Amino acid sequence: LVLHAHVTREDFAESFRGSTRVAPALGRYLKWFYSRADLVLCPSEYTKRNLESYPIDAPIRPMSNGVDTARLEGFESFREEARERYDLDGTVVFAVGSVFERKGLTRFCELARDTDYDFAWFGHVDDGPQGSATVKRWTENPPANVTFTGWVDDPRAAYGAGDVFLFPTKDENQGLVVLEAMACGKPVVLSDIPVFREYFTDGEDCLLCSTREEFRRALDRLAADPELRERLGENARETAAEHSLERVGERLVEAYEDVLSASR
Structure with missing residues (x-):
């Protein structure tokens, strides 16, 4: 199972009415949810550090979203x-x-x-x-x-x-x-x-x-x-x-191949 982490408690705050109060509870849920994965992909090293602080019990690999x-x-x-x-x-x-x-x-x-x-x-x-x-x-x-x-x-x-x-x-x-x-x-x-x-x-x-x-x-x-x-x-x-979809796609293929290899 590969999960793409695009939601964190940090970026959930100040988004809509009540989101800042809900963010800590969301963080606890995300800790459980992302830890179900064999690999968590996230858009940046910054996000990786945030997820590690929860902490997430799964490998985390930063990877750009890319731009179309x-x-x-x-x-x-x-x-x-x-x-x-x-x-x-x-x-x-x-x-x-x-x-x-x-x-x-x-x-x-x-x-x-x-x-x-x-x-x-x-x-x-x-x-x-x-x-x-x-x-x-x-x-x-x-x-x-x-x-x-x-x-x-x-x-x-x-x-x-x-x-x-x-x-x-x-x-x-x-x-x-x-x-x-x-x-x-x-x-x-x-x-x-x-x-x-x-x-x-x-x-x-x-x-x-x-x-x-x-x-x-x-x-x-x-x-x-x-x-x-x-x-x-x-x-x-x-x-x-440097963030083209072609380049990001190559890295995605590598990530999925690594997960498949580890599961064999």
Whole structure:
């Protein structure tokens, strides 16, 4: 039995109403569940360390999620229509994915207040009873320069419309949307957290930030320096290529072959 660990108690917190209170109990369940496996695959060394701390009684092997670059081809052609549809202009700072506080919603909106750029978050907003109060507060009364698009049928619209990818997340197992933005050659501004230090290099294929002021300065640098945007974007595209589905597929085959060999 091979299990892919994409849920941890750490990344479950601050996702929806009550999730932070439930996270410890989830951790106890995941300890039991993942320990049933002959092998647990997880997206990063960071996630492996978290699982080992539960602890999980099974071998754990980190392996990138990979990024499907084929589904992003032609994203540039969506730029004009998407920017017109969502009334975006100039340098557009953007995020992609479901709107959670864990993913840096408050920091995202604070930075919008600190700057004059258009900000857009492309992704589902949970406005039901399970939605968190923080999400409701920001999405129902956002800063004037922030657009929450809601669900977008084709992610290429998001990557076509945006110029600088901003992801001030608090915790990730890897961050697939970061790889997608990189695959599109976008300069990315990320939280300085262990999982991003594991995969990316500050100043080469991304800008890593810890404080609100560091994030603001990074956005201003990128807005004012097209050469920096281009350099980071090109390096980011090369980084994303290292996480191609072909490469990840080869590692998956090796992992399954190892499990089969051990069971004989």
